[in-house]
Amino acid sequence: MTSNLVRFFKPLASLKLTIVCLACAMVLVFVGTLDQVQIGVYEAQLRYFKSFFLYFSLPGSQLKIPWLPGGYTLGGILLVNLVAAHVSRFKLSWKKTGILILHSGLILMLVGQLVTSVFEEESQVQLDRGQTKNYSESPYLDELAIIDSSGANTDEVISVPASRLAKGRSISLPEAGLTLQVNDFYENAALVGSNQLPSENYPHLRVGPMAVAVPIPRTYKQDERNQPAASVSLIQNGQQIGSWSLASGFPQPIQFRAGPKPFAIVLRPKRYYRPFSITLEEFRHDRYAGTEIAKNFSSKVRLVDPSVHENREALIFMNHPLRYAGLTFYQAGFGNNDATTVLQVMKNPSWLVPYISCGMMALGLVIQFGMHLISFVRRRVIA
């Protein structure tokens, strides 16, 4: 059985494979870093590191040809390569303790990074002074929310990711026999006054009596957000309930009825609801005396979680985030003449893994080099 295992893992344990993967990783980091200037950090992460392959298309062709393995592929191969190397060359010996701990730390780091990249959730909560929210919103993703408000105490939300919306697409919703028909979709749109249209034929969606959404190119700028717009119809049992033009830049729910039930529909930044709420009590933007140079940003918030009778104040400031229910709230921004705070909300189930793995690798190195040092010193003493 052991020999079978070794035979299976041997080709995977190839050192040549490691070298090729590391070389590819260097190229990937290099081109990803260069492209990051054009497409921003978020898009570069998606395209280069949270992907299986990098593709190029021949001019005039829709065919995508892979030319370099992406981060997931390289990380996966390196992980298998490292595990295989241990299985096929594994010899239990005190002399190898350091290497074993070091490599275990490296494996843990690779697995931790994988878990982070799959389960990490990044969002923001923007609060005006005195405002309370029980949700945060994605700075990148949008959702088309269809809200069934017929319940006495709760609303039921059907959330369709904006990435699913495309012109002409029909989407069956898992509720009440509803089908969403996408009549038009702009990946990014600007809201302008209806009188600012160059002509009536210019592509636009009328999102209100005073404003129209016009398509604009996708933005990759760090301080800008893509704001999709869509024209959608809802169909129930073959009958059209209504058609609406919606824009994420103006996320105002539109109310309608489907049979006896009251509903609302809205295109908005994707929301992450929490079982607790946060209220901004005070935001401070302290400056050095006589200057406009920022000295300190802090948000005093009240955290209320009725399920565990939690009701307390917390002060969030630089390097002092609030950690609660697996989430970390960092001070990230401000606005509205210092009356509004923006908190970055991170959910990362494996946030401790890099600390543990780095500790393991450091320990492994110390043990390995320590053992070499001791044996070297001993040899010198004997000589």
Add this chain to the structure above:
Amino acid sequence: MTALFVHPGRPAVSNGIQPGGLLLLLSAALFCSSCNQSKIAIYRIPKESVAIETSSGSLVPAPPAMLPKWTVPSEWKEQPLSEMRLASFKAEGSGGQSADISVSSFPGDAGGIESNINRWRGQVHQAVLDGDSLAQTLERVTVDGVPVVLVDVQTPEGAEKPDRVIGAVLRTADRTWFVKMTGAPAILQAQAENFKQFINSFRFPNQPEASDESVGSGKAKSTNDK
């Protein structure tokens, strides 16, 4: 995917499993887990009123987080909200006439007071006016420390379908608020006093002072910005 590993009659491990197969399996697992973001989700949330719903992503121009307080004249009936309306009312008069009153709000200067008032003028077939001529047709007051421009414009004499717009544009530090009453001239005349009282009743919570930093930007700043 498992078919790659099945070779009947031989033990699974020694049957020529290709290393590529294992990599493929790992890739598939990764791929499936990364699909989560594009799934349609259903969830229940505690009921929230539409008025509280009107917040948005941190870096997008947004409807107001907090509505001003106002007192609605007793003759006005609330109407269902639609599209961009933050409040909607109807006032009924004699002979089946009715006036439609709406409140809406946009970040920043919403394209400028002048262009918006000229758009209202266009709706009652009045000519577009430039700065000075337009200013002469407007009345300026202050409500709760907020500058307000009042507009009253109607279709030219002899119009086939007489129409009138009485409006108010309120400019707070970071937003522009539009209150508009439309309908036949007679009913609007009867409701003009109510409209004025409605505007005077506006009270804005946590009204920040106007500054270049916030006016018209509609954006939050990062604490990392220099």
